[in-house]
Amino acid sequence: MAAVDALIIDRMQSDVPVIPLLAEHIVAAGGKRMRPLITVAAARAAGGSIEHPLKLAASVEFIHTATLLHDDVVDGSERRRGKVAAHLIWGSATSVLVGDFLFARAFELMVETGQMRALGILARASSVIAAGEVLQLTRAHDLNLDRDTYLQIVSAKTAELFAAAAEAGAVGAGADDAAVAALRSYGLNLGLAFQLADDALDYGGSSEALGKNAGDDFREGKVTLPLLLAMAKTKGREDAFWDRTITKGERTEDDFRRARELIIGTGSVTATLDTAGDYADAAKAALRVLPQSDWRDALDQLADFAVSRAA
């Protein structure tokens, strides 16, 4: 992973000074590097070479960082990875353009590997992510959103990049079709587990654990699983409250506290974390076709980590 980090730092350079400055703020500042770790570990677990996967891993992190920069502009988020969001320091315009720059750099790095199949996987993932973000945006404040559509949004905006990270790593390492399919399935389930845990933490966790402000989903009117579950449990009793705060977006400072109490009180955070745990189990089950190795163990532990952040 040190080699991936070195590559990331090296390739985010530009002779336009604000680009490495802003990129360093978000890239070098931290983040869990889960996605590039998945790419490298998937390549290793499939028993393949590591040369191409290193560059693919850096590409994955660049794509992820580009989407973070754009998402924070789109959502008006204030914090990211425990720091002030980049757009509040350099402005939305610069954040959008540096996101574009990092996205383009991701493809330049992929081209260097000469791995067209891996490139196709990550190109497709990029359009799926963008479409998922648009879908989420158009369905914000919409209490008629059903669980299937919620899972469709989560699959697209989050799980697809985890799936592509694992699949590209396997493909880049020259893995056989069965291993590639298993690792894609691992990534997809891990991504679902991760996002569901994230959505649970938005109500049940602390801003410190999240690295961003708790309650952001509520303030942005995002309809997530904990909210859907709590709405069903409080049907007839709290409809006016949800309608006012989510559909109409009229919120006082106290409303998040009340939403939190309702969501935790109805067991909806726990139920969401349970569902996340099921996806983590599915991710681990997908790994079983691979031979036992330290790298398979690492992927296994990563699945536990994705849902344990809530603790």
Next chain:
Amino acid sequence: MAAVDALIIDRMQSDVPVIPLLAEHIVAAGGKRMRPLITVAAARAAGGSIEHPLKLAASVEFIHTATLLHDDVVDGSERRRGKVAAHLIWGSATSVLVGDFLFARAFELMVETGQMRALGILARASSVIAAGEVLQLTRAHDLNLDRDTYLQIVSAKTAELFAAAAEAGAVGAGADDAAVAALRSYGLNLGLAFQLADDALDYGGSSEALGKNAGDDFREGKVTLPLLLAMAKTKGREDAFWDRTITKGERTEDDFRRARELIIGTGSVTATLDTAGDYADAAKAALRVLPQSDWRDALDQLADFAVSRAA
């Protein structure tokens, strides 16, 4: 070009309804399709096959459209291609995300061609464009910008995509190195000619001819060649005016009229168009290593068209 248009319409589809809607607003609404035409014509002029270049041409238009969507958000522009800018209809957030979607789709299309070298050319162009946009943004309102930096910005934000469009077309058609280099040089010079004419039109033309509001550069504090030339010619007389309107960004409704009079009156629009004409000539000169053909003639005429829009 009808085949390119059909491909563009086909590949901007998505099951998230707002994506084709917004994309159609900007893609299908018009635009001169200069860049994809360059890709196709370059492939033909180099005597090569047209199969890959068609998809590369559609990719080039997608990249261009993505940058237009993001630029209009960044600049807060009100009009584009003679219509209301997309972000004023669907919001900045959707415009940013649909831009990302189209950018990703561009790479998906390129992957289908299997042409890694062409893909590398367009990936590199994409990061150069983003870096050029950032440079332009950080140097707005800066009257110390020199002509070289201005040309560096124009090369990156505009000419690079024209160069890459021509180069990728030639490479996709299997042209030899001399033809590839000639067509890249043609594109780069054509792009410079086009942007300089555009910058001249912002003061010397009508909003109708531009398809966007005349005076946008002035209002955004962009330091372009007509402004640089007029500032030099009015040195000692109008320094306070330029300082107030550009550096400080304090403008009344009458100021654009006055800037226009000073810039046209000092011959700075004409001088900028002359420089654009020189680049158009250089573009045409670069074509001379290619054998005579209808497609070479088309590229030749395109160079004249790029600077004649001012008429």
